[in-house]
Amino acid sequence: MRGGAPARRSNALFVIVVVILVAALAVEGFVLLRAKSKPARPAEAEAAIAEGPTKTEAFGQPSAPIKLEFYAPLALEWHQKTIGLLRKYDKEHPGRIQVKLMPMGNSECDREMEDRGYTCAVIFINAKDEFTLPDGKQVTLQKKPNTTDSLYNSEDVIAVLDGLWAKRGR
Numbered sequence: 458m459r460g461g462a463p464a465r466r467s468n469a470l471f472v473i474v475v476v477i478l479v480a481a482l483a484v485e486g487f488v489l490l491r492a493k494s495k496p497a498r499p500a501e502a503e504a505a506i507a508e509g510p511t512k513t514e515a516f517g518q519p520s521a522p523i524k525l526e527f528y529a530p531l532a533l534e535w536h537q538k539t540i541g542l543l544r545k546y547d548k549e550h551p552g553r554i555q556v557k558l559m560p561m562g563n564s565e566c567d568r569e570m571e572d573r574g575y576t577c578a579v580i581f582i583n584a585k586d587e588f589t590l591p592d593g594k595q596v597t598l599q600k601k602p603n604t605t606d607s608l609y610n611s612e613d614v615i616a617v618l619d620g621l622w623a624k625r626g627r
Contacts, residue, residue: 502578506562509532513559518552525581539611542614
């Protein structure tokens with residue numbers, strides 16, 4: 458019997474060590490899966506961030522009922538097109554919108570957007586980025602607009618604004 462007792466102790470010790478190692482690996486795997494890795498931005502976005510604006514800018518009426526937050530590499534031509542349409546809309550319809558331009562590369566803007574789960578261009582209108590246009594088209598105001606594979610066109614943003622304003626009159 459004495460010969461069997463040490464074997465049981467070493468088997469039990471072996472099992473405990475294996476359980477601890479498996480648990481440690483599981484925890485490490487969980488931590489690695491949860492760690493947010495930033496996806497690589499396209500080179501054109503990185504260049505626009507480097508040469509574009511670095512400070513937030515706002516226009517429109519602070520008391521406006523429609524609030525936009527536009528987070529993007531703002532110097533890119535397709536985002537400039539959208540910004541131009543928004544400035545025109547604000548001039549033609551004063552008091553309807555307030556726009557906050559949030560340049561990518563601004564550490565405060567980047568942190569705020571990452572906290573919301575975004576790392577690429579997005580436009581929030583009253584805290585939403587997905588809309589149905591009057592013609593039934595579904596749009597998501599993310600990433601690069603105005604191409605055949607885009608989730609939206611710059612003019613869609615204006616259609617969303619018109620639709621939201623029309624709903625207020627009801």
